[in-house]
Amino acid sequence: MSFEARRDATGRVDLALFTSASTPGRRGRLEAGGGSSWRTVAELTLAAGRTLTFDDVVAAASVRGVGLRVRLDGYDGLADYVTAVQEPPAVSIDVTTDAETHSVVAETTGPVEEVRFFVDGERVAVDRTAPWRAEVPVTSGRHDLAARAYAPVESVLSRAVDVVTPVASVESDTGMTAGFRLETVQSGFDLPTSAAVVGDDLVLVAEKSGLVKAMARTSGDAEWGVPRVVLDLRDLVHDEADAGLAGIVADPDFGVNGHLYVSYVLDEGEEGAIGRSQQVVRYTWDGDRFAPGSRHVVLGSVTGAACHGPTSVRTPDCMPIWGSAHTVGDMAFDHSGNLLVGVGDSAMVFAALKDRREAAHVQDPEVLTGKVLRVDPVTGKGVPGNPMYAGDGSSNASRVLAMGFRNPFRFVVDGDHLIVGDVGEGAFEEIDVVHLDQATGRPANYGWPCLEGDRATDLGDVDDPASQWHLCARVRADGDAKVPAYAYPHTSGGGSVTAGVPLRGSRYPASFDDVFLYGDYAQNHLRTLTLPHGGTAQPGPPVADSTAAGGPVDIFEGPDGWVWQVSIYSGSLQRLTWSSGTPGAACEVGEFRRSFHDLDGPGSTFDEEHPPGPYAWLQPYADTHLPSEVLAPVTCTPTIDLPPTSGAPWATAEQPDDRSHPGDRFGVSWRGRVRLTGGTYRFSVRGSEWMRLRVDDRVLHDFYSNDFWGSARQHDVVLPEGLHVISVEYIHGDEDLAYARATWDRIGGPPTVRLDVSDTWVAADGTVRWDLEVSDPDGDDVSDLLGRSRVVAEFLHYEGEAHHVHPYRQVEGLASGTLTVDDAHASGRGVIRLWAEAADVSGATGRSAPVYVCFESGDVGPCAD
Structure with missing residues (x-):
């Protein structure tokens, strides 16, 4: 006798009993358990026949995770009979990785009929034949892999496995990934902030002071004419600190209507001493320039105290600003012809965040700060489809598409999404994905000033009803704030993200196809992301580091098919080109490209006069940057080391040092890639004079480096496993000896963190029990590690196969x-994901693989049962 138990469509177990002959009236029981512990979950009465069926005998959820068997009672002289056990399924996965593929193999027990494989909570493969396996493409960043095994009665999810693929470093020679170049299209701009492409032959550039200049194509891709002023708004624009003319965009029908939209802070004279107003204004092209008389205010018609006074900030069509930054900025058009406008929190003053009360207006839909607005480009009113649209769209809330931004400085429309770069406070830069088609109700909320990234900001006890920040208790507690698609930390240089464009088309290599290119003006880099809409982004290959990126403040699709950028550092328009013939690294991994540079001759910083003072002698070093020209052929060396010399180390008898100051006033540069295991590293520099040390484009040392400075020449930094770029510059003036050396040692590893839950299903009372284990290879005390630990719960909200994270x-x-x-936020469409991290005393952080926990009603993602 045997049996088969199988769950039906209603979630109950149907039973089929197979026997050579049954005895009608004999009693049986379906038992659940294992070992010596079995319990009766249903009773049966046999009828005549060889195959007996019993429907709806028990709820499948009540026998999850245990074996099943059938026991027949003794009857009419027959002894008790017990069938073989139908075991519950179990699954674990093993992951091996090569350069391009993660090979995932699932090991199962029990009567498994299918295995589904998941990456970051989204299904990527299904296998219906053992051995169960899937091939998953390798992408950079941190990802988790898991599998769910499906048996007749139930399914079970494996423990997730984290895989971390380090982001590749930029090539060591040029500061750019091999093949890429930034070419200057036109220079000579004065603090350019934004640009707009008009057709194939005209590019408009905004300067911070209030000028708009036009640059026309003269021939081919490379020839563009000298820019000329076509709009002068300097009498209207308040140009101070970060305020000024920040954004321009051409109407999609510019060829027909000639409309250009500009955004700026309005100069209100002395009245603006406490607050000011902001505007979006439209001008019309007259064939030669933008006619001043065509001025039409689209947003911000209410100005002065009637706008930025403390009782008037909710006035319709008022865009106030109280600080010196986070102003009205980027603009774009959606596919329906609506105008999108980004407005910062307008509250940047030199005070702690908790003292900047005006930042709270970001959470008020009736105040037009810290928002992305969507308006009619003619009337400036909100449009139907905005979450809080009402009446004729004239209310401020009717204009709001999304809220909770600190400074949505740059954004781009990509399909039915808006990709927003939100400039952070003191910790993280964000890239957020806003769906352009939102449900009616409160606009999508990205958390500021209550959250930065996914972390609570320092606002004190927001749960206290008396706190002026009590509104943040709701924002943090109800899970309604949108988590960034991607966030990256600040460095010593802070951060100012510039959202860019997706790289598409045939001009760039296949490895960069459909990645999202973004920049950072403060950290000065160009990097990429894989950015699945509705999902979690992962860092992709970089493009340019701080030695090459040029200070990007606007990134856009150029008229020639290349990506262009506005470079505020050089006051120029540049385009990002790629060619397989562009040279990359000259030195192998583990070696350093060494070059010598001339710091002598006319214009030498060592001949300049500096204001007198106790440290005036340091100023020439601080002002020196190595020129691109070299004094001798470049060589590859295994170490960063210049032995003591009073001469010119590159000189030979055939090519002596015949400069004005032979043996002095030169610089040495080393730059290379090294492969390091993860952990805390101590970098040390020692030189006779000034040295600059960068690791992965992060400045660790930029000062004098002789023995006088002691431990100041040592710097500890936490690095993940993988390739890292180390760059050192040594500047030699007129000292007797020149010598320099840089070394590094691993002084500690990251903690090991494991997170477990008592059940991968949410208990009936709505609870999840978790346990955390932490240890440290360097012997840090467990209690100290726990003191620096956190367990994070995320709500994965599924829309079809894809999800976004709260x-x-x-x-x-x-x-x-x-x-x-x-799962009140999205009943039946949610999954809980838990992960934990802990930091050791050096700051090295270990992170657990995530654990997915399912709601009984959540038949989605890795919880689809």
């Missing part, structure tokens, strides 16, 4: 606990 809750400093969760 920050849910986090707990700090505990080894175990219970979280109360629900």
Whole structure:
């Protein structure tokens, strides 16, 4: 006798009993359990026949994770009979990785009929034949892999496995990834801020002071004429600190209507001493320039105290600003011809965030700060389809598409999404994805000033009803704030993200196809992301580091098919080209490209006069940057080391040093890639004079480096496993000896972190019990590690196969606990993902693989049962 139990479409177990002959009236029981512990979950009465069926005998959820068997009672002289056990399924995965593929193999027990494979919570493969396996393409960044095994009665999810593929470093010679170049199209602009492409032959550039200049194509891709002023708004624009003319965009029908839209802070004279107003204004092309008389205010018709006074900030069509930055900025058109406008929180003053009360207006849909607006380009009113559209669209809330931004400085429309670069405060830069088609209700909220990235900001006890920041208790607690698609940390240079464009088309290599290119003006880089809409972004290959990126403040599709950028550092328009013939690295991994540079001759910083003072002698070094020209052929060396010399180390008898100051006033540059295991590294520099040390484009040392400065020449930094770029510059003036050396040692590894849950299903009372284990290879005390730990719960909200992530809750400093969760935000379409991290005393951080926890009603993603 045997049996088969199988779950039906209603979630209950149907039973088929197979026997050579049954005895009608004999009693049986379906038992659940294992070992010596079995319980009766249903009773049966046999009828005549060889195959007996029993429908709806028990809820499948009530026998999850246990074996099933049938016991027949003794009857009419027959002894008790017990069938073989139908075991519950179990699954684990093993992952091996080569250069291009993660090979995932699932090991199962029990009667498994199908295995589904998941990456970051989204299904990528299905296998219906053992051995169960899937091939997953390698992409850079951190990803988790998991598998769900499906058996007749239930399915079970494996423990997730984290895979971390380090982001490749830029090529060591040029500061750019091999094949890429930034070419100057036109220079000579004065603090350019934004640009707009008009057709194939005209590019408009805005300067911060209020000028708009036009640059026309003269021939081919490379020839563009001298820019000329076509609009002068200097009498209207308040040009101070970060305020000024920040954005321009041409109407999609410019060829017909000649409309150009500009955004700026309005100069209100002395009245603006406390606050000012902001505007979006339209001008019309007259064939030669933009006619001043065509001025039409689209947004910001209410100005002065009637706008930025403390009781009038909610006045319709008022865009106030109280600080010196985070102004009205980028603009774009959606596919329906609506105008999108980004407005910062307008509250940047020199005070701690908790003292900047005006930042709270970001969370008020009736105040037009910290928002992305969507308006009619003629009337400036909100448009139907905006989440809070009402009446004729004249209310401020009717204009709001999304809220909760600190400074949505640059953005781009990509299909039915808007990709926004939101400039952070003191910790993170964000890239957010806003769906252009939102449900009616409160606009999508990206958390500022209550959250930065997915972290709570320093606002004190927001749960206190008396706190002026009590509004943040709701924003943080209800899980409604949108988590960034990607966030990256600040460096010593801070950060100012410039959202860019997707790289598409045939001009760029296949490895960069459909990645998102973005920049950072403060950190000065160009990088990429894989950016699945509705999903979590991962860092992709970089394009340019701080030695080459040029200070990008606007990135856009140029008229020639290349990506262009506005470079505020050089006051120029540049385009990003690629060619397989562009040279890349000259030195192998583990070697350093060494070059010598001339710091003598006319214009030498060592001949300049500096204001007197105790440290005036340091000024020539601080002002020196190595020229691109070299004094001798470049060589590859295994170490960063210049032995003591009083001469010219590159000189030979055939080519002596015949400069004005032979043996002095030169610079040495080393730059190369090294492969390092993850951990904390101590970098040390020692030189007779000034040295600059960068690791992965992060400045660690930029000062004198002789023995006098002691431990100031050592710098500890936490690095992930993978390739890293180390760059050192040594500047030698007129000292007797020149010598320099840079070394590094691994002084510690990151903690090991493991997170477990008691059940991968949310309990009936809505709780999830979790336990955290932490240890450190360097012997840090466990209690100290726990004190620097956090467990993070995220709510994955599924829309079809894809999902987006909401920050849910986090707990700090505990080894175990219970979280109360629900899926009220999206009933039946949610999954809980938990992960944990802990930092050691050096700052090295270890992170656990995530754990997915399912709601009984959440038949989505890796919880699809």
